[in-house]
Amino acid sequence: MRIAHLFISSGHNFFGHHGQSAGEHSMVEVEQIECVAGRGIRGDRFFNHKENYKGQITFFSVEIFEALRRDLNLPGAHPQATRRNVFVSGADLNALIGQEFEVQGVCFAGTEACRPCYWMNSALRHEQAETWLKGNGGLRARILTDGILRRDAVTAEHEARMVSCA
DSSP states (O other): OEEEEEEEOSSOSSTTOTTSOOOOOOOEEOSEEEEETTTEETTSTTTTOSTTOTTSEEEEEHHHHHHHHHHTTOTTOOGGGGOOSEEEESOOGGGGTTOEEEETTEEEEEEEEOOOOTHHHHHHTOTTHHHHHTTOSOEEEEEOSOEEEEOOOSSGGGOOOOOOOO
């Protein structure tokens, strides 16, 4: 697994906006994020959201995003539109549901799949985005240990490693 992109947002655009217009809080790409055990990503909209929140951090597959762009003919779509925090390559994220895993020395518990909602059609500007993403919407996780995640360099020594935290 390799980290390709890291994003945070200071506010919610869709969460809690049912029946209202979307918010205007952009997803900001950063070189690193600070993961705080049990609390979330410092500076992100879900930091300290609630105790044991299942989505303290979210992961999304680069390969799935590229397939989405190809299949729905969305060459200009940007990863930020998904509102996920960590874009990774080389990992089966659905296999991590119910598992503890480690990335760059930080431990996580995969809690559930990120289920796309109707907002995804608006965010990605395609009426089939939500349907296409069902079962491929990414991974929600709890943060088990404090640490920093960094966007990887191309070299092998910066590869993210997946091992049991047990």
